[in-house]
Amino acid sequence: xxxxxxxxxxxxxxxxxxxxxxxxxxxxxxxxxxxxxxxxxxxxxxxxxxxxxxxxxxxxxxxxxxxxxxxxxxxxxxxxxxxxxxxxxxxxxxxxxxxxxxxxxxxxxxxxxxxxxxxxxxxxxxxxxxxxxxxxxxxxxxxxxxxxxxxxxxxxxxxxxxxxxxxxxxxxxxxxxxxxxxxxxxxxxxxxxxxxxxxxxxxxxxxxxxxxxxxxxxxxxxxxxxxxxxxxxxxxxxxxxxxxxxxxxxxxxxxxxxxxxxxxxxxxxxxxxxxxxxxxxxxxxxxxxxxxxxxxxxxxxxxxxxxxxxxxxxxxxxxxxxxxxxxxxxxxxxxxxxxxxxxxxxxxxxxxxxxxxxxxxxxxxxxxxxxxxxxxxxxxxxxxxxxxxxxxxxxxxxxxxxxxxxxxxxxxxxxxxxxxxxxxxxxxxxxxxxxxxxxxxxxxxxxxxxxxxxxxxxxxxxxxxxxxxxxxxxxxxxxxxxxxxxxxxxxxxxxxxx
Numbered sequence: 001x002x003x004x005x006x007x008x009x010x011x012x013x014x015x016x017x018x019x020x021x022x023x024x025x026x027x028x029x030x031x032x033x034x035x036x037x038x039x040x041x042x043x044x045x046x047x048x049x050x051x052x053x054x055x056x057x058x059x060x061x062x063x064x065x066x067x068x069x070x071x072x073x074x075x076x077x078x079x080x081x082x083x084x085x086x087x088x089x090x091x092x093x094x095x096x097x098x099x100x101x102x103x104x105x106x107x108x109x110x111x112x113x114x115x116x117x118x119x120x121x122x123x124x125x126x127x128x129x130x131x132x133x134x135x136x137x138x139x140x141x142x143x144x145x146x147x148x149x150x151x152x153x154x155x156x157x158x159x160x161x162x163x164x165x166x167x168x169x170x171x172x173x174x175x176x177x178x179x180x181x182x183x184x185x186x187x188x189x190x191x192x193x194x195x196x197x198x199x200x201x202x203x204x205x206x207x208x209x210x211x212x213x214x215x216x217x218x219x220x221x222x223x224x225x226x227x228x229x230x231x232x233x234x235x236x237x238x239x240x241x242x243x244x245x246x247x248x249x250x251x252x253x254x255x256x257x258x259x260x261x262x263x264x265x266x267x268x269x270x271x272x273x274x275x276x277x278x279x280x281x282x283x284x285x286x287x288x289x290x291x292x293x294x295x296x297x298x299x300x301x302x303x304x305x306x307x308x309x310x311x312x313x314x315x316x317x318x319x320x321x322x323x324x325x326x327x328x329x330x331x332x333x334x335x336x337x338x339x340x341x342x343x344x345x346x347x348x349x350x351x352x353x354x355x356x357x358x359x360x361x362x363x364x365x366x367x368x369x370x371x372x373x374x375x376x377x378x379x380x381x382x383x384x385x386x387x388x389x390x391x392x393x394x395x396x397x398x399x400x401x402x403x404x405x406x407x408x409x410x411x412x413x414x415x416x417x418x419x420x421x422x423x424x425x426x427x428x429x430x431x432x433x434x435x436x437x438x439x440x441x442x443x444x445x446x447x448x449x450x451x452x453x454x455x456x457x458x459x460x461x462x463x464x465x466x467x468x469x470x471x472x473x474x475x476x477x478x479x480x481x482x483x484x485x486x487x488x489x490x491x492x493x494x495x496x497x498x
Contacts, residue, residue: 032127032177034274037310041360043402043449044311054445055180055363055403057094057131058087063427067414068141072103075118077125082429084129087409090424090435091442094180095126096134096280096365096405099169102142108161111168119169127178134313134365134405136183136280137264138165151194153260163267170271179275183365184264187282187315190253192237192295197256202230204252219244237295239467246294250464253299258308261300265308276310280365283316286340287463288475291319297464302344306360311402312344313365316393317418323369323389324381334396335479337367341400342482345455361402367393368407372432373421383433386421390434394441399450399489406438447492453485 033046035053044053061069062079087095104115119135126133147157166182173179209215212229222245227233235246265277284290285298302312316337321329344362370378371386394404410423411432424435431439441448458478463471 030130032130032132034175034177035132035180035276037276037360042452043361052446053093054449055094055132055405056442056445056448057092057096057404058406058409058424059366060087060095060097060409061412063408063410063412063423067412067416069098069412070142071098072100072115072118073142075121077121080122081125081128083409084125084131086425086429086431087131088129090431090439092131092438093442094132094134094403094405095409096136096183097122098136098139098141098186100142101138101140101145101148105138105161105165106143106145108145108147108157109164111165116169116172123173123176123178131178132180133178134181134183134278135169135179137162137185139186151196153188153190154194154197154200154256159260159263162264166264166268167271170268173275174272175274181276181278181310182268182272183313184261184277184279186280188257188260188279188298188300189282189284189296190257190299192293193234197252198234200256201234201249201252202232204255205232205248206230208248208251219248237293239294239465239470241466241470242462243465246465247461250294250297250299253297254301254304257299257301258305261305261308278309278311278313278363278365279305281312281314283314283319283340285314286343287460288339288343288471288478289319289336290463290468290471294465306344309360311361311363313363313405314340314344315366315407316340316364317367318369318389322379323392324379324385330392334392335483336475337393337396338400338482338486339475339479341397342455342478343460345400345452362400363403363405364393364397364401365405366407367404368418368422368434370418370421371434372411372426375418375420375422376416378418381421386432387434387437391437391441394448398448399452399486402449406434450489450492453489455485456481 033048035044036047038045038052044055045051046053060083061071062074062076062083063069065071065074099119103112105111123133147161152158205215206229209218216223222243235243235249240246261279268277279300279302281300281302282298284296285300285302287297290296302314306312318333320332320336323330323333341362341364367390369381369386369389371381371383374380390406406424408419408423410425410429411421411427412419412423413427423432424438425431458481463474466474
C-alpha cells in the first residue's frame with residue numbers, strides 16, 4: 001500500500017488459504033506444506049495433500065517502529081514472536097511482510113547477510129506459529145537506494161540489482177514451506193515519462209507498425225510535421241478520448257511494466273521454482289476509476305500479467321466518499337470493490353503485449369478501514385463501525401476473491417493515514433471488535449468462498465485516454481453489468497455472521 005500518502009485506503013490481497021486450522025498457542029502445529037495453485041486454477045491447495053487453502057490473514061509490521069515502519073532496522077525477535085502468537089490466536093493463517101531495499105540491498109552489488117539473518121528469524125517464528133508468509137520485493141520504507149535513479153522500472157542498474165536480489169533470496173529460501181509466495185513489489189506504478197524512454201518508445205512504435213505509412217493510417221491527423229519515423233513525440237498527460245498517440249503511449253507504458261515483471265519472474269524462477277509469485281497491485285490498476293490525469297493509471301495490468309504470475313493480488317480502500325457518510329457512499333464503494341476484483345477475472349482486451357490465458361486465483365491483498373478513533377481529517381468511527389464495514393467488504397467479495405489480507409495487523413501510533421486506527425488489535429495489542437469478528441470468520445473458512453459466476457466482457461481500452469466524466473459513465477456501466485450475474489449467486493451465510 002502507498003500507505004504514507006493515502007487518506008482513505010486499505011489494500012487487500014486475495015489469496016486462497018489452506019484448510020489448515022490454526023490451533024491454540026499450546027497445541028502442536030501440523031507440518032506445513034508448500035502451497036500451489038489448484039489444478040482448476042480457481043484457488044490454492046497444499047502441494048502434497050491437495051487440501052484446499054484459503055488465505056485469510058493480515059499485513060504485518062511492528063506498529064512501534066515509526067512511520068514508515070522500520071521493521072528490519074528495529075527488528076526485535078521477542079516482539080515479533082509475541083505479535084505472531086496473537087495473530088495465531090486470532091486465526092491468521094498468512095501474513096504479508098515488506099522487505100526493504102534500505103536494509104536488504106542498500107548497495108546494488110550485494111544483498112546484506114545481516115538482514116537475511118533477521119528474515120531467517122522471522123521465517124522461523126512464523127513457521128512455529130503455523131502462519132505462512134507472503135514476502136514483498138525490496139521497497140522504500142527504509143530508504144530509496146541510489147541505483148533506483150534515474151529509472152527504477154526500466155533502468156539497467158535497477159533491473160540488474162533486482163535480479164541479484166531474487167537470486168540471493170530465492171536460492172536461500174527455495175522449498176521453505178512457511179513462505180507461501182513472493183510479491184514482486186507493493187503497488188507498483190509507472191511514472192508518466194522518463195527521458196530515457198524516448199528511444200524505447202520509438203523502437204516500440206517501429207515494431208508495432210511496419211512503416212510510416214501504417215502508423216499514419218492508424219494515427220491520421222494526430223501526426224504532426226514535427227513527428228518523424230523514429231522520432232515521434234510523447235503525448236501530454238491529459239485526457240483526450242480516443243487519441244491514438246495517447247492510446248499507444250499507454251500501451252507502451254504497459255509494455256515497460258510487462259518487461260519489468262518478466263525480468264524478475266525469470267530470475268526468481270531460476271533461483272526458486274518452488275514458490276508462487278504475485279504482485280500487490282494498487283487499485284488504480286483498474287482503469288475505470290482514476291484519481292487524476294491519464295498518468296495515474298498504474299500501467300501494471302493484472303489481467304495480462306497473470307500470464308507471468310501464479311495469482312493476482314490487488315488492494316482496495318474506500319475512496320468514493322466515507323462509507324458511513326451516506327448509504328450512497330456505502331453502496332458506491334462496495335460496487336467499486338466488486339469492479340476492481342471482477343476486472344482481474346474478466347477476459348482481456350486485444351492488442352496487449354502479452355497473450356491471454358486462463359486466470360489464476362485472485363487475492364484481496366490489502367483491504368480494511370479504521371475504527372476507535374479519527375485519523376487525520378477523517379470523522380470518528382467506532383470499532384463496531386470498522387468491523388461492520390470490513391465484514392461488508394468480505395461479504396461483497398466472496399464470489400470474486402480467493403483470499404483476504406486485512407490492513408494492518410495493529411493500530412499504528414505514528415501513522416499518517418488510516419493505519420492509525422486500522423488494526424485487528426490496538427497499539428497496546430488489545431483485540432478490537434474487528435479482531436474478534438475476524439477470529440469468528442477464520443474458524444469457518446470453508447464456508448466463506450462462493451462460486452464465481454461467468455462475468456461479462458467489457459471494453460476497457462477507451463478508459464486509458466478518457467477524462468473523469470467518461471470514466472464515471474464507463475465505471476457505472478461496468479458495475480451494473482457485473483452485479484447482474486453476482487446477484488444470482490446463491491447466498492450461504494457462514495458462521496461468524498454478516
